[in-house]
Amino acid sequence: MAAPLRIALAGLGTVGGGVIRLIETNAALITRRAGRPIEIVAVSARDRGKDRGVDLSRYAWEDDMTAMAARDDVDAVVELVGGADGPALTLARNAIQHGKSLVTANKAMIAHHGLELAELTEKAKVALKFEAAVAGGVPVIKGLREGAAANNIDRLYGILNGTCNFILSTMEDTGRDFSDVLSEAQAKGYAEADPSFDVEGTDAAHKLAILSAIAFGTRIDFASVETQGITRIQAADIAQADALGYVIRLIGIAEVDEHSENGEGGQRRLFQRVHPHLVPFDHPLAHVDGATNAVVAEGNFSGRLLFQGAGAGDGPTASAVVADLIDIARGDLGGEAGAPFSIQVSEMETMAPAPSGHRLGRAYIRFTVADRPGVLAEITAAMRDAGVSIESLIQKGRHEEGGNVLVAMVTHEGPEARVSEALRLLEGSPALAERPLVMQLLGE
Amino acid sequence: MAAPLRIALAGLGTVGGGVIRLIETNAALITRRAGRPIEIVAVSARDRGKDRGVDLSRYAWEDDMTAMAARDDVDAVVELVGGADGPALTLARNAIQHGKSLVTANKAMIAHHGLELAELTEKAKVALKFEAAVAGGVPVIKGLREGAAANNIDRLYGILNGTCNFILSTMEDTGRDFSDVLSEAQAKGYAEADPSFDVEGTDAAHKLAILSAIAFGTRIDFASVETQGITRIQAADIAQADALGYVIRLIGIAEVDEHSENGEGGQRRLFQRVHPHLVPFDHPLAHVDGATNAVVAEGNFSGRLLFQGAGAGDGPTASAVVADLIDIARGDLGGEAGAPFSIQVSEMETMAPAPSGHRLGRAYIRFTVADRPGVLAEITAAMRDAGVSIESLIQKGRHEEGGNVLVAMVTHEGPEARVSEALRLLEGSPALAERPLVMQLLGE
Known part of the structure; x- marks a missing residue:
């Protein structure tokens, strides 16, 4: 039997507890698969006294988690503290600089500092692994970095936030409104007390930025992800979408844009967006319900690949963390030079x-308007003047708010800039009770 | 730049041509991702003169493909010849024994001789990789072997044959009968002139046996896969299934059975079956259409993981072959000792x-019976006597055959042995125009 892979674990929240339970429960299996045991040596968290439902007495306790990075009896550090900066980042840097491999579930840290950490690991010849940072237990980082490695990826998109997907699919099943379902999700622990990180799309944007870097070989650019959350989606939108043959899902989408305004072969640019989309019933993502994540990658040889599974929770996240540890125990560090993002930094x-203005697509636009003559004429005139061609239009009274009416339309395919221009023409119109909501239709 | 990974390619059919095209088209990308170029050194096939639409003049030609295994200028051999034994197996053995890593798409060879080859690679400290052998371009071998490695897999199932799935989903969409759609599939090149290998379930059984070995750590046991094809499925079965809320898919399913007939903790036994199943509309596999493959693995921490994509074709298969080569170029051989099936042989x-007799499940049973009084009474009496509880029953005249009537039923959950017993009681009954068709319902 080869020597064990000795690990230190920082952060003993839900996921940390899950990792300990997994390593204990599946110990024999892990040893057979990894070729050697994975042994927890030291643990650390903010509060030593807290009851976590796992027996920590067998592991050394470090009050200062950064000290774990320097322990001679540790081969790899598992960072589950969270937060883009602060103690997590300090620990990560220290661990790598002390020649330890680092495994983390921290999407914010990777989205903001992943390249710096990757450069450190490339120098130190250790591994940096973060399968748990995207799509929980679904091995989509591995799927892209290794499984699809032979392909030029044309497009990448998916459902990257389980909380939003739970809320949207529950709204769909029950006809209830956003705020109502959000409260339930919070009560059940599917959504945080402050849900903005999830429902405004930031969490999905972190994950998308990480996947883009791997799929397209570009430097992570989280700041450029166009992000729009799901808070303005109403039960009426979901009903309209359903009538048209669609469900609404928060989709992260990324692709390389070779468009040039001068018609010449342009510079390669990166398009990244997290927005709610209308997804046609016959698309695999239309059947992704509850807190599930799913990622589609379209390769120039593989065609469309789909990876799907539980996007969060202690079990799935622990599964991904320990898979990374098994890779390290097996000696699969992703090549001598590491390259956590598939190619070297x-x-x-x-x-x-x-x-996004020149992007061709079809859009769903929902207006909430005063119920008086001439409003429809005003809206349709703005569409005409901006060159937006309307495919279908539904006007519907809203019982919950006196006097206001919902007008929902789907456009024919056209440049996104035209829709923006139409909305600009309507800006400040007294006919509009609130800002219109625009959602793209997910294309084939 | 590190030295190239030098490969020899045996077999220049559709997939071989695809591998050459991929390596040429995506050469720059592959080099960046693998950290070094992948260079084709030598090729071999039965007929040198054949026009394959790719320029072979840059590669050394070997008339005797086995000689490639001995070339000093080759690091890895790609076997795309096919056939469980014969030249493919000889080449594979020789390559490994000469210290070359082996990449193959040959499911029959791996299902029959995978363990022998794995033992050879473990000794030779080279890699044996066969991602392309299961589910074409979908990285499901890697997903199970590495991505889900931390989990005890409870159950594994999926759609493993694209030809069958194309036929079944086309029957579903068009209402046409099996033989009619098969002819179309043959004309389009989706099915072989002799389709029995696909439509009788043998191909799916090969793949299932390979996945079982990885998921459950058991020795490959292809001979024990219970196999039933799709040739007896009629348009009427698909219509009945639809009316009940199901689609019909050829499903390969495997799980470890800890059942003991004496009620004590039993010996672990392996259940493997490839049969057409009724899949409920709300199951992800119900939306897998055309020549697509999809595999579900249920881990004790990950929960349900789904991998889906194109199951065949030159592009997807080449994508998997070259992904294996990139792993090898990166130095990720799956650990020092290889372990192609996740654990050492x-x-x-x-x-x-x-x-299967004690397995609990619900079954669809279709009888074709003479249209005369008393037949239903005879069938339902047999069910009662065998202890089978009927949940729903439909009797329907068949226009295409005079005098015969279709009786389709779905049972309540019960042991499979009871259904077999009921059919035994009806055996030889003059009321039955043909042998009844039984399909299990895919459970949650």
Whole structure:
């Protein structure tokens, strides 16, 4: 039997507890698969006294988690503290600089500092692994980095936030409104007390930025992800979408844009967006319900690949963390030079963010308008003047608010800039009771 | 730049051509991701003169493909010849024994000789990789072997044959009968001139046996896969299933059975079956259409993982072959000792095949009977006598055959042995125009 892989674990919240339970429950199996045991040596968290339902007495306790990085009896550090900066980042840097491999579930840290950490690991010849940072237990980082490695990825998109997907699919099943379902999700522990990180799309944007870097070989550019959350979606939108043959899902989408405004072969630019989309019933993502995540990658040889499973929770996240540890125990560090993002940081492209105005697509636009003559004429005139062609339009009285009416339309395919222009023409119109809501239709 | 990974390619059919095209088209990308180029050194096939639409002049030609295994200028051999034995197996053995890593898409060879080859690679410290052998371009071998490695897999099932899935989903969409759609599939090149290997379930059984070994750590046992094809499925079965809320899919399913006939903790036995199943509309596999493959693995921590994509074709298969080569170029051989099936062959369990009689499930049973009084009474009496409880029953005249009537029923949950017993009681009955068709309902 080879020597065990000795690990230190920082952060003993839900996921940390899950990792300990997994390593204990599946110990024999892990040893057979990894070729050697994975042994927890030291643990650390903010509050030593807290009851976590797991027996920590067998592990050394470190009050200062950063000290774990320097322990001679540790081969790999597992960071489950969270937060883009602060103690998590300090620990990560220290661990790598002390020659330890680092495994983390921390999407914010990777989205903001992943390239810096990758460069450190490339120098230190250790592994940096973060399968748990995207899509919980679904091995989509591995799927892209290794499984689809032979492909030029044309497009990447998916459902990257389980909380939003739970809320949207529950709204769909029950006809209830956003705020109502959000409260239930909070009561059940599916949503945080402050849900904005999830429902405003930030969490999904972190994950998308990480996947983009791996799929397209570009430097992570979280700041350029166009992000719009799900808070303005109403039960009426979901009903309208259903009548048209669609469900609504929060979709993160990324692709390389080779468009040039001058008609010449343009510079490669990166388009990244997290927005609610209308997804046609016959698309695999339309059947992804509850707190599930799913990622689609379209390769130039593989065609469309789909990875799907539980996007969060202690079990699935622990599954991904320990899979990374098994890779390290097996000696699969992703090549001598590491390259956590598939290619080395020095080889990554810097792509400017792609503008969205010239993108061709179909859009769903919902107006809430005063119920009086001439409003429809005003809206349709603005569409005509901006060159937006309307495919279908439904006007419907809203019982919950006196006097206001819902007008929902789907456009024919056209440049997104035209829709923006139409809305600009309508800006400040007294006919509009609130800002219109625009959602793209997910194309084939 | 590190030295290239030099490969020899045996077999220049559709997939071989695809591998050459992929390596040429995506060469720059592969080099960045693998950290070094992948270079084709030598090729071999039966007929040198054949036009394959790719330029072979840059590669050395070997008339005797086995000679490629001995070339000093080759690091890895790609076997795309096909056939469980014969030249493919000879080449594979020779390559490994000469210290070359082996990449193959040959499911029949792996299902029959995978363990022998794995033992050879474990000794030779080279890699044996066969991602392309299961589910085409979908990285499901990697997903199970590495992505889900931390989990005890409870159950594994999926759609493993694209030809069958194309036929079934086309029957579903068009209402046409099996033989009619099969002819179309043959004309389009989706099905072989002799389709029995696909439509009788043998191909899916090969793949299932390979996945079982990885998921459960058992020695490959292809011979014990209970196999039933799709040739007896009629348009009327698909219509009945639809009316009940199901689609019909050829499903390969495997799980470890700890049942003991004496009520004590039993010996672990392996249950493996490839049969057409009724899949409920709300199951992800119900939306897998066309020549797509999809595999579900249920882990004790990950929960349900789904991998889906194109199951065949030159592009997807080449994508998987080259992904294996990139792993090898990166130095990720799956650990020092190789272990192509996740654990070393010497550590694998030998499990006896599990009997199916005690399995609890719901079944669809279709009878074709003479249209005369008393037939329904005879059938339902047999069900009663065998202890089968009927949940729903439909009797329907068949226009295409005079005098015969279709009786389709779905049972309540019960042991499979009772259904077999009921059919035994009806055996030889003059009321039955043909042998009844039984399909299990895919459970949650």
